[in-house]
Amino acid sequence: MSKAFTRETDASADEDEDVPSAPPIPAGSRNYITPAGYARLRGELLQLMNEERPKVVEIVHWAASNGDRSENGDYLYGKKRLREIDRRIRFLTKRLELAEVTDPSVHQGKDQVFFGACVRYAQADGQEREITILGIDEADSSRGQVSWIAPIARALLKSREGDVVRLQTPAGVQEIEVLAVTYPAPLA
Template structure:
């Protein structure tokens, strides 16, 4: 049996890539912008990047001895990485449930897609945007809808005082503002 067939046979793509797994039975909520971004990445891999790598591998294979051919070995490795990412994106997009946060514009209650400002007991004010698992970027103040802070904030309203359970203990927080993007 070929080595390629035995390597790919078992593992789950999520675990191999170290990406966040969806909670069992949970939906894969995603904003329209997040869905479009993942879809664009998928088509870019399929239409642009993969064909270029296949061409390089084909050229390198025609040069002869593949065991010491760096272009061939690297190209095959990169091709596996691209194929793994394509499978991952395809699976995630198939089960995605696109939720448009603009429908809640003007509401003071926290739902998926909300940008929430809250203050901790210490006086520290923080702002987070609640997004999907595949699109949230913590460096931009975005959190996944399954994170502890998002789960605490969901369904609350401006002015609500909540208890956030953290590894360091329980924090008291107060919701200051809830905003949603406007329709384009």
């Protein structure tokens, strides 16, 4: 079929769907996030809207003015990048609208596990681990951070130092002992 008779669309059906980069927020739950996590998401949103998107729009405008768009790489890749930026802007906007900023430093000195806690625990085999419980959009497992909706976080929430909690895993139920609970210091 000749290209003259095909319809050029801005996005195919599978490209235009909002594909989140983080898991969905459980129904009826809040999107808890630390002040630092909120600032990072907001900074990314502003950077996309104020810097990156205008640059790409300028490139697409310049490429469109060059004529034939069907074989113009700057135009085609620019339009694709614009869709990606717009998708990320929509995602960040929705997440920030639902965000409930929670400062974990208010629990400084307490031994009970709440959102934002850094928890050191021992597994039944004696192996010790340390995790920090953060928001869905800010947790990074490579840095020992878990989302507050993760099974380990849900098992630990509301427990205290010295408590033994039961964690349901694919291998069965495990008992873990809470060894230490710390919180970040309040910002001055």
